[in-house]
Amino acid sequence: MNTHLINNQWHVGLGPAFESINPSNGDGVWHGNGANAEQVDSAVKAARAAQIQWADKPLEERIVILESFAAQLKEHSEEFATIIARETGKPLWETRTEVGAMTGKVAISVKAYHERTGTTENPMPGAKAFIRHKPHGVVAIFGPYNFPGHLPNGHIVPAILAGNTVIFKPSELTPHVAEFTLSLWLKAGLPAGVINLVQGEIETGKALASHKDIDGLFFTGSSNTGHLLHKQFAGNPGKILALEMGGNNPLIVKNVSDVSAAVHDIIQSGFITSGQRCTCARRLFIEKSLNGDAILEKLISATKNIVVDDSFATEQPFMGAMISEKAALGMVTAQNELVSKGAQILVELKQLKPGTGFVSPGIIDVTSITDMPDEEHFGPLVKVYRYTDFDNAIIEANNTSFGLSAGLLADNEDDYTHFLKRIRAGIVNWNRPITGASSAAPFGGIGASGNHRASAYYAADYCAYPVASVESDTVSLPKTLAPGLIIE
Numbered sequence: 001m002n003t004h005l006i007n008n009q010w011h012v013g014l015g016p017a018f019e020s021i022n023p024s025n026g027d028g029v030w031h032g033n034g035a036n037a038e039q040v041d042s043a044v045k046a047a048r049a050a051q052i053q054w055a056d057k058p059l060e061e062r063i064v065i066l067e068s069f070a071a072q073l074k075e076h077s078e079e080f081a082t083i084i085a086r087e088t089g090k091p092l093w094e095t096r097t098e099v100g101a102m103t104g105k106v107a108i109s110v111k112a113y114h115e116r117t118g119t120t121e122n123p124m125p126g127a128k129a130f131i132r133h134k135p136h137g138v139v140a141i142f143g144p145y146n147f148p149g150h151l152p153n154g155h156i157v158p159a160i161l162a163g164n165t166v167i168f169k170p171s172e173l174t175p176h177v178a179e180f181t182l183s184l185w186l187k188a189g190l191p192a193g194v195i196n197l198v199q200g201e202i203e204t205g206k207a208l209a210s211h212k213d214i215d216g217l218f219f220t221g222s223s224n225t226g227h228l229l230h231k232q233f234a235g236n237p238g239k240i241l242a243l244e245m246g247g248n249n250p251l252i253v254k255n256v257s258d259v260s261a262a263v264h265d266i267i268q269s270g271f272i273t274s275g276q277r278c279t280c281a282r283r284l285f286i287e288k289s290l291n292g293d294a295i296l297e298k299l300i301s302a303t304k305n306i307v308v309d310d311s312f313a314t315e316q317p318f319m320g321a322m323i324s325e326k327a328a329l330g331m332v333t334a335q336n337e338l339v340s341k342g343a344q345i346l347v348e349l350k351q352l353k354p355g356t357g358f359v360s361p362g363i364i365d366v367t368s369i370t371d372m373p374d375e376e377h378f379g380p381l382v383k384v385y386r387y388t389d390f391d392n393a394i395i396e397a398n399n400t401s402f403g404l405s406a407g408l409l410a411d412n413e414d415d416y417t418h419f420l421k422r423i424r425a426g427i428v429n430w431n432r433p434i435t436g437a438s439s440a441a442p443f444g445g446i447g448a449s450g451n452h453r454a455s456a457y458y459a460a461d462y463c464a465y466p467v468a469s470v471e472s473d474t475v476s477l478p479k480t481l482a483p484g485l486i487i488e
């Protein structure tokens, strides 16, 4: 298998072998060897050698390459969606939307580039004031497994648009998706060295993250890894670090007359992508009321009816397999740990087929637990808190080190106005699911969810630095000199 792309040349890895599997059936999808430290170094050198020429290219020429990539994504969309589904277990209907999001990213990034960075000129007496933006140089980009195409793409596209060159290190769980992505970039006419791909496990990641000659690192992944990287970059304020991490996201439900609609939005928030979205609802606050009881009852029955099946099933499922059997069993363990603390299972999360990532969605009542761990359970398990006082529910919703997404389902707009003022999160929705954020808006969280470098529409902000200039076409003596100055 081609594993690494360095200077637009495919290389076989010289590091440890690894493979990816289809979590729906255990079939091998991709196998290869990771890049060793020398190969990571070669990739960084290739990016450095290409960077000045790439940044010197007129913006319009860089945009042509990006638009050509978008055209390749369109041309190969079904093949790509199939590859993503096979390597992640996600349903084909969903991976088609992921390829669509990748395609749309180019136009959105170009618009954001001009609006968030680009060049502005302001007149001033006897001179001109310019604000321009320049690329950082060579950046490392790390991607997660849950959106192995779309989320790395959300860093790569704005980064190279701004004139940076990239070394991309994808999740070791989705190497085939990464390889296919780069094959499309090559078809799009990407110049050598602009995007370099190094595959591998944690050692490859460490070799890249610690490389002395990177000017920055853009990361999407777990809060644990993000915090490790943040520590690693401590003392290096000159290197730009953008961290998009996880969440322990709350969704509060307060008096919703359309019970079915409320249940729909809760399911879309908690169980889409088999709960493997950083924006998924993890904590569900339901009022202790007849309305709350009705919503919970219908949620339980609808959850039991959620179709879980293979990515390519003729009748498409709502949930496919989780990324691995290890992830699936991790969710069973998390559920059991909550039960041992006193939680009550309302719908049991179960592994559906040994050797696969298939699990059924789970709902668990944790109201009685006083020492709830503030951790992200990255799977289809919704933890229910029954509450009586709305303000106390908001206080408990904020009782987390994270702050990525949050939502309120409520008929009363005053309740939302109050919620919006008090809730601490980077994505806050009303009467909509809290997943499915738009690429045309900033995407990022506070606390342990990020480092104040929101991505998506604001990704342009961390892909370039501002340069303010005052310019005059001649050197001239001012009419009046400052006091104490004599220039004859």
Ligand SMILES: NC(=O)C1=CN([C@@H]2O[C@H](COP(=O)(O)OP(=O)(O)OC[C@H]3O[C@@H](n4cnc5c(N)ncnc54)[C@H](O)[C@@H]3O)[C@@H](O)[C@H]2O)C=CC1
Residues within 6 Å of the ligand: 142, 143, 144, 145, 146, 147, 151, 169, 170, 171, 172, 200, 201, 202, 205, 206, 209, 220, 221, 222, 223, 224, 225, 226, 228, 244, 245, 246, 247, 277, 278, 376, 378, 449
């Ligand atoms: N905020 C956001 O936009 C998103 C956050 N996530 C989060 O990502 C997690 C799931 O994705 P995963 O791939 O499991 O994340 P992960 O943190 O395990 O891996 C992410 C990337 O970092 C690399 N990596 C892992 N440990 C490293 C180390 N010590 N040094 C250098 N590189 C290292 C991995 O190889 C991979 O390329 C969840 O916690 C989820 O919440 C996922 C998607 C989006």
Ligand SMILES: O=C(O)CCC(=O)N[C@@H](CCC(=O)O)C(=O)O
Residues within 6 Å of the ligand: 101, 146, 147, 151, 154, 276, 277, 278, 279, 434, 435, 436, 437, 438, 439, 440, 443, 455, 456
């Ligand atoms: O990054 C973007 O272009 C928009 C943000 C986005 O696509 N969010 C998705 C994925 C969530 C995740 O990161 O797992 C969402 O909000 O569902």
